Amino acid sequence: MHTPAVGKANEQQVRIGDDFWNGYSDLVRRTVIPYQWEALNDRIEGAEPSYAIRNFRIAAGLQEGEFGGLVFQDSDLAKWLEAVGYSLGNHPDPELEKIADEVIELIGRAQQEDGYVNTYFTIKEPGKRWTNLLDAHELYCAGHLIEAAVAYYRGTGKRKLLDIVCRFADYIDSVFGPEPGKLKGYCGHQEIELALVKLYETTGEKRYLKLSQFFIDERGSKPSYFVEEWERRGRTSHWVQGTVPAPNLEYNQSHLPVREQSVAVGHSVRAVYMYTAMADLARLTGDSQLRAACERLWNNVTRKQMYITGGIGSTHHGEAFSFDYDLPNDTVYAETCASIGLIFFARRMLQLEAKSEYADVMERALYNNVLGSMSRDGKHFFYVNPLEVWPEASAKNPGKHHVKPVRQKWFGCSCCPPNVARLLSSLNEYIYGSSPADNRIYVHLYIGSEAQFVLADAGQVGLKQQSALPWDGRVSFKVSLPPDKEGGAAFALALRVPAWFQSGKPVLTVGGQPIAYRVENGYAIVERTWSDGDEAVWQLPLETKLIAANPLIRANAGRAAIQRGPLVYCLEEADNGAPLASLCLAADAKLSERFDADLLGGCIVIEGDAIAADRSGWAEDTPYRPLGQGGGTKPVRFKAVPYYLWGNRTPGEMIVWIRTAQA
């Protein structure tokens, strides 16, 4: 069954209005975007300089100097501009728009005669374009600029940046492709593939779709382009001096043609960006082999290599997937960007087929790994999102140096903060889907919002969603129809039944009357003739649950996590003391919930009974002794807070997976 389920931008118009999420969009608009603008201009004291604006000024001939930062520094500016584009679409802001217009002007000046835009190669290695696709991120940066242009055009209607990137894409199309004389290469960091699909969907220019397809089809063919390129380069690398071994093709997922891939390997952000483009292309071209590969890879990632927080990437070595069921909590990577990419992938899978598991994962990654990456002040970010932190180990055990107990200001490689900004400011695009031909509106995420849809028979339909999530499960939908629809409109509302491990079935009422529904692919399908003003209330059970992990996930054996609705919880030292490993949930932990208005901006905390090792009976210099001898254990109360709020108080230990007395 092929049910396209997330509409294109022109099929739906959505504006978020939600008690929980308004705080975040405001934070992005009022704090993150302005803060990141300062960062891009190297004006944040104590933070590593970005050089991003400076590089463009130098490339535009407005300033003298050397290129600064990493080879893909341009992409930070692009991601910021993309976020600005979304934000302006939702919240007009003339002052911000003026700044953005000026930056776009600057980018235009830095564009070369032939359309090329890249400050690194313009300033530092002119003449070396396309000689190191493996390392140099040229097409990656191009992709981000294209995404920015599409967002800015959609948000403001202004074409300037779109024109810049079309010229750039035309130029890239003249360099790469199957035709004789063109390069048969593709980027070492996937990104342009999904960007070209967006450019195609925005401009209708099929060449962009074909170019994306070319990059995807060519990837992994033998002999390897990257190996040949490495030979041509004299076996050198952008990253280290001297010669280097042949590239690890798994790292960038070019070890196999994409249609033959079944297991997620290598750098996790590269992987999910690629899967996203694959799902786009499968949808747009009807390529069933590509779709099957997407489904296999989805299943592998989300069922065998995903943390309960929606994090992916088990090792910091290569910021990569490791292997099935290898999900260590303390040496984890779970990069913010990777979870964002997983959300992109999930959204595209929903467009291929409306199955609630895609939206479930989207929600899991969003509410936990992604939200948790940002501090409450919007100015500090995690790159790595651990499920277990011992600050002293982060400081003193080099295998955990990458796991920070405190969010950082801005990174030298600052991919994550602007990625969070662009996701949160475009969140309205992730809530709904529609299948106009079927007169069906899908609700994937329960986020308060006003939306307009155009359906085939029902015509224009307005929906006002109100949601008390994540604290309460009441969600309502008020239907609004145009005045000419006095007799109502027949369409189906398809409401996701969340996989929150709840025991009850959500209850649906319309006008106070319970309504029966059937469940299809995890969606409650409510087909009826709706009248203007009808209100459907969807009551989601929200129970606090202890969650077990598959026994094959060794790291979580004998442990449980706490989840309530979409939120995963954690224990922090601030509430429970240390070491947290000493805590063991009581056999009957009697979990209770309580809204604490004063804690971390207000949240529901979960409390219960636990047993803790009684350290008073242990001398500090006794490492080992017979079990059960001496002090033993003592009953204690524990307090869990939502994972996304961790690390906003005094730095300390944190754990998601808690020991349980149940084997």
Add this chain to the structure above:
Amino acid sequence: MHTPAVGKANEQQVRIGDDFWNGYSDLVRRTVIPYQWEALNDRIEGAEPSYAIRNFRIAAGLQEGEFGGLVFQDSDLAKWLEAVGYSLGNHPDPELEKIADEVIELIGRAQQEDGYVNTYFTIKEPGKRWTNLLDAHELYCAGHLIEAAVAYYRGTGKRKLLDIVCRFADYIDSVFGPEPGKLKGYCGHQEIELALVKLYETTGEKRYLKLSQFFIDERGSKPSYFVEEWERRGRTSHWVQGTVPAPNLEYNQSHLPVREQSVAVGHSVRAVYMYTAMADLARLTGDSQLRAACERLWNNVTRKQMYITGGIGSTHHGEAFSFDYDLPNDTVYAETCASIGLIFFARRMLQLEAKSEYADVMERALYNNVLGSMSRDGKHFFYVNPLEVWPEASAKNPGKHHVKPVRQKWFGCSCCPPNVARLLSSLNEYIYGSSPADNRIYVHLYIGSEAQFVLADAGQVGLKQQSALPWDGRVSFKVSLPPDKEGGAAFALALRVPAWFQSGKPVLTVGGQPIAYRVENGYAIVERTWSDGDEAVWQLPLETKLIAANPLIRANAGRAAIQRGPLVYCLEEADNGAPLASLCLAADAKLSERFDADLLGGCIVIEGDAIAADRSGWAEDTPYRPLGQGGGTKPVRFKAVPYYLWGNRTPGEMIVWIRTAQA
């Protein structure tokens, strides 16, 4: 109280005769030493070449070629020769002695006019001597050659190698020292300090003791010799091209003067080799500050940074200590050489003061970490000795690549195998101590052996120890006196009361009659007038115990290890299936013991009740679900084998710390 408790070689003569250990000394003599000789000659197929002999032939002008292997490759040959020296002392073997004599001849030929011996600097960088003490291991290699010479002289009475190293040491003494014009440096890898003490004790030449003292005293003084040397070298390193940051002084324990050190840091082998020399010097010079530092460092290492197997070094980054209570079982280092160095340190602490905890640690490291490093065939070795292995993670998670599930043939950096050989072939030096002036004989290890002591009043005393360890706790000592001692001899036998977590007190009988004893510093002191032929029987309780770890050791929270006597046990996949993490000891595990003559050469296995996750109820693609839902758990029997025997069957998972139902 200062009770020197391990005699010098000339105070005791000990020959091992023991059911358990004979197998190991035979293995070293018949297999390890010959096999390593083949390895040193690059004749092991499939193993990385050693180049050690080849380098000496080139340095001696007998062969053309380039230096091969690592900068400290000479030390492999030295450690082998040292093992041969011990072995020949215990088991004369003319054929082996002839080979060794020829090698010594070769070393003599490679010695330079001024006494210098080092094939790397002779072949590859003549003129660069002593320009990179930090990296180049010159004094380290000298130290190993000195140890070899002392062992060979003691074992065979031949002076040739001793003369070579005395000339070398005299030359070193002319280069280094506090006098004007001499270098104020010391080695980046401690070793020569303890070797010079041995050379002093063998030759009586005080200059060697003074030189050792100089190296120890100078270490850590400011400004740092290593930093200044690095500046002089143009900030380069032996190990990488280009310039490098200033040396990490903690890595080689030169961050502080040694007398100010309290916490073990840096490379663990370097650390314990240094502590060994410090304890030697504290004993020989009566330096109380140095002794206090030894005691502080001992306490820190053994009470806060030691695995239950006697392994030390928690991280492979720098093969180093990390910090107190950081003892991860799966990313562990616990290098074989480090435990051997810990045994050296323990032995020297026993010489400073007879306290049973030193011998307890010695025994723990010996029976577990060290014995476990060698395969039953004596031809394969672990460098890293993990307490938890998941072979797929070792292969696919780069953070665990250093943890091998299978012993390797021979390492490019092959410090460990010859270190095991030299320890096992000199084990007779670790069993007894004597305090002649006090007429007291200490028994530190219960290893069957015949020993001769010379005590002040009692005169010559012979002791024949028979031990059923590690399987049974019966140990007996038969006294033999010279014919002129018809009236017996008054002396004290001081028998270590092992800290095996046993509930009972060992029973001592002489001639079948129970004897009361007092315990002093962990030793049962039996003072009496002994007659020729008296037999003391020392019945050590050997109970299988579940051991808990201090709650501050996060990695072992909620877990127990199994120990029986000196042996730590482990679970292997071969006996218990996988994943081992699924197993949880039952609240009443009802441990039982059984000797299995057919298993791994014969050993006592421990069996008991456990609970295992019932995987039949879990779909492989369900990562998470509510706790207690579905399959649940099932009762199973588990079987534990001695840790030192792990990894001798089909490669699989292994764990030492098992989950328990007790919080």
